[in-house]
Amino acid sequence: MGIVVVVHIEVRAPMVVDRPLLSCPPLLTGITEAAHQLLTIPAWETALSKAFETLATHTGCDRLRLWEITVSPESNTVQPCHIFPPDTAQLPVRLDCPSSGCLQDWWEHLQCGVPFQAGRGEVSALEEEWLIEQGILAVLVLPIQIEQNLTHILSLEYTQCPYCWSEAEINLLRSFAVHLGGVMELRRRSAQLLWRSFAIARQQQQISQQQCRQISESRLRRQNQVLVELARRKNLHRGDFSAALQEITSVAAETLEVERTSVSIYNPERTRIYCLDLYERSQDCHSQGLELQASLYPDYFRALEQERTIAAHDALNDPRTHEFSESYLSPLGIASMLDAPIWLGGQMVGVVCHEHIGEKRQWTMEEQQFAASIADLVSLAMEARDRYQAQEELRASEERLKSFFNATFEAVFIHDQGRILDVNHAAETLFGYTTTELIGMLATDLAMPECRPLLVERIQQPSDLPFEATGLRKDSSTFIAEVSGKSIIYKGRPARVVGIRDITERKRAEAALEALNANLEQQVEERTAQLQQKMQELQELNQLKDVFLHAVSHDLRTPVMGTLLVLNNLLNPPGQSAEAPANPPATVSLSRGVIERMIASQKRQLTLIDTLLETHASDVQGMVLHQEPIQLGILAQGIVDDLEPLLSKNQAIVRNLIAPNLPTVEVDAIQLRRVYENLITNALKHNPPGLTLTLTATQDSNALICTVQDNGVGISPEQSKHLFDLYFRGSNSRHLKGIGLGLYLCRQVIQAHKGEIGVISTPGEGATFWFSLPLPPA
Numbered sequence: 001m002g003i004v005v006v007v008h009i010e011v012r013a014p015m016v017v018d019r020p021l022l023s024c025p026p027l028l029t030g031i032t033e034a035a036h037q038l039l040t041i042p043a044w045e046t047a048l049s050k051a052f053e054t055l056a057t058h059t060g061c062d063r064l065r066l067w068e069i070t071v072s073p074e075s076n077t078v079q080p081c082h083i084f085p086p087d088t089a090q091l092p093v094r095l096d097c098p099s100s101g102c103l104q105d106w107w108e109h110l111q112c113g114v115p116f117q118a119g120r121g122e123v124s125a126l127e128e129e130w131l132i133e134q135g136i137l138a139v140l141v142l143p144i145q146i147e148q149n150l151t152h153i154l155s156l157e158y159t160q161c162p163y164c165w166s167e168a169e170i171n172l173l174r175s176f177a178v179h180l181g182g183v184m185e186l187r188r189r190s191a192q193l194l195w196r197s198f199a200i201a202r203q204q205q206q207i208s209q210q211q212c213r214q215i216s217e218s219r220l221r222r223q224n225q226v227l228v229e230l231a232r233r234k235n236l237h238r239g240d241f242s243a244a245l246q247e248i249t250s251v252a253a254e255t256l257e258v259e260r261t262s263v264s265i266y267n268p269e270r271t272r273i274y275c276l277d278l279y280e281r282s283q284d285c286h287s288q289g290l291e292l293q294a295s296l297y298p299d300y301f302r303a304l305e306q307e308r309t310i311a312a313h314d315a316l317n318d319p320r321t322h323e324f325s326e327s328y329l330s331p332l333g334i335a336s337m338l339d340a341p342i343w344l345g346g347q348m349v350g351v352v353c354h355e356h357i358g359e360k361r362q363w364t365m366e367e368q369q370f371a372a373s374i375a376d377l378v379s380l381a382m383e384a385r386d387r388y389q390a391q392e393e394l395r396a397s398e399e400r401l402k403s404f405f406n407a408t409f410e411a412v413f414i415h416d417q418g419r420i421l422d423v424n425h426a427a428e429t430l431f432g433y434t435t436t437e438l439i440g441m442l443a444t445d446l447a448m449p450e451c452r453p454l455l456v457e458r459i460q461q462p463s464d465l466p467f468e469a470t471g472l473r474k475d476s477s478t479f480i481a482e483v484s485g486k487s488i489i490y491k492g493r494p495a496r497v498v499g500i501r502d503i504t505e506r507k508r509a510e511a512a513l514e515a516l517n518a519n520l521e522q523q524v525e526e527r528t529a530q531l532q533q534k535m536q537e538l539q540e541l542n543q544l545k546d547v548f549l550h551a552v553s554h555d556l557r558t559p560v561m562g563t564l565l566v567l568n569n570l571l572n573p574p575g576q577s578a579e580a581p582a583n584p585p586a587t588v589s590l591s592r593g594v595i596e597r598m599i600a601s602q603k604r605q606l607t608l609i610d611t612l613l614e615t616h617a618s619d620v621q622g623m624v625l626h627q628e629p630i631q632l633g634i635l636a637q638g639i640v641d642d643l644e645p646l647l648s649k650n651q652a653i654v655r656n657l658i659a660p661n662l663p664t665v666e667v668d669a670i671q672l673r674r675v676y677e678n679l680i681t682n683a684l685k686h687n688p689p690g691l692t693l694t695l696t697a698t699q700d701s702n703a704l705i706c707t708v709q710d711n712g713v714g715i716s717p718e719q720s721k722h723l724f725d726l727y728f729r730g731s732n733s734r735h736l737k738g739i740g741l742g743l744y745l746c747r748q749v750i751q752a753h754k755g756e757i758g759v760i761s762t763p764g765e766g767a768t769f770w771f772s773l774p775l776p777p778a
Helices: 025-040 044-059 104-111 125-134 167-204 209-232 241-256 298-306 322-332 365-408 425-431 449-460 504-571 592-621 632-642 644-649 669-685 717-722 742-752
Strands: 002-011 061-071 076-084 116-119 138-146 149-158 260-266 272-280 285-287 291-293 310-312 334-344 347-357 411-416 419-423 467-472 478-490 493-502 628-630 653-656 665-667 692-699 703-710 757-761 767-774
Touching: 025 044, 025 167, 044 061, 044 076, 061 149, 104 116, 104 138, 104 149, 138 167, 149 167, 167 504, 209 241, 209 365, 209 504, 241 260, 241 272, 241 285, 241 347, 241 365, 260 334, 298 310, 298 322, 298 334, 298 347, 322 334, 334 365, 347 365, 365 504, 411 425, 411 478, 425 493, 449 467, 478 504, 504 592, 504 644, 628 632, 628 669, 632 644, 632 653, 632 669, 632 692, 644 669, 665 669, 665 767, 669 692, 669 703, 669 742, 669 767, 742 757, 742 767
Parallel strands: 002 149, 653 692
Antiparallel strands: 002 061, 061 076, 116 138, 138 149, 260 272, 260 347, 272 285, 272 291, 310 334, 334 347, 411 419, 411 493, 467 478, 478 493, 628 665, 692 703, 703 767, 757 767
């Protein structure tokens, strides 16, 4: 029986029917905010309530209900499990299973992944009855499929007046329904990935990007090679646990370049851990025996239970390892520790410790993953040891049984055509009958009814090949017997002597060993899949680093080009021949205004570098804005003045038509400057010289609508769709420098200001880029 979740929304008041997509900003804003709340609010019930409240505010809903569907082969029933607002919780609810006829058409649509809407007078009598009972006039239902199975349903119901949803609105709400279907699993994974992304991002900022990539790739290759070599070694699989531990600790210490690596295991009472092997790299020796009482180090043992690895960069002050400072770390000079718990059978059974002596060491994410993998290898070695011990116990059991049978002989009886003629004492013991009772009995009476046909066949057609059957004792208990026979002459007449061996315990041991082997293979496959997933995550983080490098090169290009043009104009004033004079003057006259402008340009470059660092961090945690009220016209004119050398080079004219009496807007001036510079330089790069650009801004009800218009070659509709995508370059840019990042950064900045950006263009008639900046509330 499976569980499915249904979201149920009821609308408070009618909305405009068949609105186009771009005229639904409240609905789009509400869906975006609700989806954001589902992903960011930690408590799931609180996240649901906040998301429902947001949707109710932006869509005018009266009720939002979360339904739980119980699916079974016989029926499907629906019950509400979360309702907003709570005062509607007592509303009568009844949804029968589709097989009874009620909601049959609805269920068929949902199973096919098709949304539908209906109202009173448009449905069957049973469905009409349910709508009246709920006080619903119209309903829109959208299915949610996860892995091609119907798992959730998003329904919107009207209680005040009939309503018909437009296709654009259905598509918007359907996207929210799809988003909701993956949030529950994504919430858990996103938190874990975000933490790992922060850790790796902080590490990668400390070294150059090129060095980081080379070191990371080299370290990964080396660690993966070491893990593969360890996994192939025979000691790991043949049960020689002590030899396997020595190989693992020595290789791990060499790979991580630490002084000490040890493996410690819990005692049966789980009150302390005992060191099974300690490898000291400088001495190249192994030892054992160190014990740690769990009660003396509660913070450390609590962290082992809760964390995948303990990466103590500063072990003396780390809250998880500081308990060892006086008695262990300081005397040995240990500055950093990297410990990974060993898990076996769903329980933490020990720990692998890597100890660095000397200066404090910053453990990388690759090193932490390697330490966790080493702990997994120890776990595999323990499982191999247990399996080997089980095999040895089974082998010893079989040898003891064989010796016993050789010494005391197995149960034997002699029969003629199935009638028992004689038995030994072992047969009495095995079957519980006396010799007197056994003689004269039919051999088939000593077997379970289902085995008797086989015995009759062997009696009628004798064979020396052994077979198995289920024996039946006098007390009605049973056992698995191995039966073998041979033809003899008994008292002068042909007969069969039959040996019977109780192999019940052997069969049980074989089944247990088979189950243990199957479980071990499954765990190896699961751990291999986990390692591959970690490698994929590291590759994705390297891609994020590359994007940051491209952003730095792109945003620094414009101010650098402006400075170069100014310096070239100083060396070659306008009107002078392009060729260098034979005797150029030793000095160049330089006005104070030019120097001040060059200093301002360099300051903007430094500010831009800091901003780009913040932008890199915003790829993970959102762009950080430093907003202040500004006059848009003044900012735009300053940008035009700074770009004057570049405009002159391209014979371009910029008309600043932004009115000075517009209200001030709360924006990050540095980021908004990037938007204008990217839009203007983008127009210059993709159009021939002589371009005319016009800057305008108009006040809307709650925002300023800003435009950058040119009279250039224009943009095709197909290019317009992807113009703001990362790495997109137009067909006219194949000979230009850049990677298609400028307009993508423009979109990131405007969206961070809670605005929108777009382009309107027709080929041959120029292009108009527009963006909106929200005004502060009056």
